[in-house]
Amino acid sequence: MDNMEKKIRVGLLGIGGRARHFADLVRQYPKTELAAVCDISEEAMARSVEEKNLHDIPQYTDYMTMLNEESLDVVFVCTPIEYHCEHTIMALEKGVHVVGEVPVAFNIEQAKQMVQAVRKSKAKYFFGENMCFAKHVLIVRQMVLAGLLGELHYAEGEYLHDLKKLAEFTPWRFDTLFGTNGVTYGTHSLGPILSWFDWDRVKKVMCSGSGSRFRYADGRPFGMESTTVMLCKTEKDRLIKIKNDLSSPRPSINQYVLSGTKGAFESRRGIPDSKDYIWIQDIVGSSEQRPRSFHDNSDTWLPLSIFESRYFPQIYKEWVWYAKTYGGHEGADAFMFISVVDSIINNKEPYIDIHRGLDISLPGMMSTISIQNNSEWVDVPDSRLW
Numbered sequence: 001m002d003n004m005e006k007k008i009r010v011g012l013l014g015i016g017g018r019a020r021h022f023a024d025l026v027r028q029y030p031k032t033e034l035a036a037v038c039d040i041s042e043e044a045m046a047r048s049v050e051e052k053n054l055h056d057i058p059q060y061t062d063y064m065t066m067l068n069e070e071s072l073d074v075v076f077v078c079t080p081i082e083y084h085c086e087h088t089i090m091a092l093e094k095g096v097h098v099v100g101e102v103p104v105a106f107n108i109e110q111a112k113q114m115v116q117a118v119r120k121s122k123a124k125y126f127f128g129e130n131m132c133f134a135k136h137v138l139i140v141r142q143m144v145l146a147g148l149l150g151e152l153h154y155a156e157g158e159y160l161h162d163l164k165k166l167a168e169f170t171p172w173r174f175d176t177l178f179g180t181n182g183v184t185y186g187t188h189s190l191g192p193i194l195s196w197f198d199w200d201r202v203k204k205v206m207c208s209g210s211g212s213r214f215r216y217a218d219g220r221p222f223g224m225e226s227t228t229v230m231l232c233k234t235e236k237d238r239l240i241k242i243k244n245d246l247s248s249p250r251p252s253i254n255q256y257v258l259s260g261t262k263g264a265f266e267s268r269r270g271i272p273d274s275k276d277y278i279w280i281q282d283i284v285g286s287s288e289q290r291p292r293s294f295h296d297n298s299d300t301w302l303p304l305s306i307f308e309s310r311y312f313p314q315i316y317k318e319w320v321w322y323a324k325t326y327g328g329h330e331g332a333d334a335f336m337f338i339s340v341v342d343s344i345i346n347n348k349e350p351y352i353d354i355h356r357g358l359d360i361s362l363p364g365m366m367s368t369i370s371i372q373n374n375s376e377w378v379d380v381p382d383s384r385l386w
């Protein structure tokens with residue numbers, strides 16, 4: 001079997017949790033094989049082995065043993081956030097590529113260690129911000145690159161998801177997310193926006209909150225305020241608003257707004273029948289040409305879906321069925337996986353490398369400092385200078 005035919009050997013770390021969602025993607029993709037799975041908890045691993053029928057896959061409770069014994073090409077690091085750094089570095093030092101879950105790291109010190117490890121390693125680091133690969137996000141990116149929205153100047157992202165129940169089964173969330181004030185889980189919002197801004201870097205942030213309204217079982221209030229809002233200024237003088245609410249009981253929303261000089265995008269709001277809509281001046285005409293009342297603009301917003309055949313990237317088109325069948329998060333996990341495999345096989349730079357990953361992750365870490373200091377603006381470091 002020559003190199004072209006050799007399947008990429010994938011290991012899944014943290015199979016008891018998020019990693020199990022990649023098991024079918026890896027097994028069903030023709031260029032990859034699921035080489036091994038690992039979880040420190042035998043119980044959690046056994047549950048996933050049953051759920052995903054992984055009985056014939058080698059199982060490990062010790063990560064280093066899996067790295068030593070399985071000649072992996074790539075490992076998905078899906079452990080709790082505080083361990084991303086340690087587990088990523090262990091793989092990179094062995095020359096194994098890493099797909100790292102979100103956010104890149106828990107704090108700046110860890111982020112610095114990871115940057116140094118990526119520099120030293122011959123292996124690649126892929127930041128696993130799957131929302132950057134959601135179909136609507138990829139279509140909008142191509143439309144932006146084609147100039148249809150003009151010059152972009154503003155965007156919003158909201159991630160509203162009551163994670164209190166999930167945290168009872170994943171107690172690390174109580175410390176890492178609910179224990180830390182600021183926008184602690186903003187990457188699903190900021191990632192797509194920075195991809196539309198063609199990776200214009202956030203240079204400073206400020207953050208404020210709505211007070212801490214929820215409590216731990218022992219009565220202490222969460223460290224994180226119930227809704228947190230972060231404003232970001234970019235190097236090219238754009239403004240971004242990111243809103244996080246991980247504790248209010250309500251249906252979840254992962255929503256985006258985008259404004260350009262010639263167009264606008266409003267994503268689905270997560271409420272029944274809502275869709276992604278785009279408004280493009282060059283197609284529908286300017287508002288001056290179409291006098292109408294404030295609310296009567298129904299025929300000018302175009303459903304984003306009508307642009308799919310032209311602007312959904314070719315590399316993913318033939319895999320829509322696979323993404324629908326095996327990929328979580330409306331196929332985003334599948335398209336991310338395809339991008340990773342393409343980079344490994346064709347030795348391309350990761351679409352979201354460690355620096356872009358940190359461009360997405362560092363603003364949230366700095367928002368913690370802003371909110372502790374009376375919402376003052378704080379600079380966001382550029383990891384390329386570390």
Ligand SMILES: NC(=O)c1ccc[n+]([C@@H]2O[C@H](COP(=O)([O-])OP(=O)(O)OC[C@H]3O[C@@H](n4cnc5c(N)ncnc54)[C@H](O)[C@@H]3O)[C@@H](O)[C@H]2O)c1
Pocket residue numbers: 013014015016017018019038039040041044045061063078079080081083101102103128129130169170171329
């Ligand atoms: N991108 C997404 O859409 C998405 C969705 C959910 C979670 N996540 C991210 O995935 C990561 C995991 O979240 P989760 O919800 O799966 O948490 P989880 O607690 O359900 O799963 C993590 C698993 O890692 C295992 N683990 C911990 N330490 C280990 C070690 N040293 N060696 C081997 N296994 C170890 C745990 O036993 C657990 O089964 C987090 O970084 C989270 O932010 C991302």
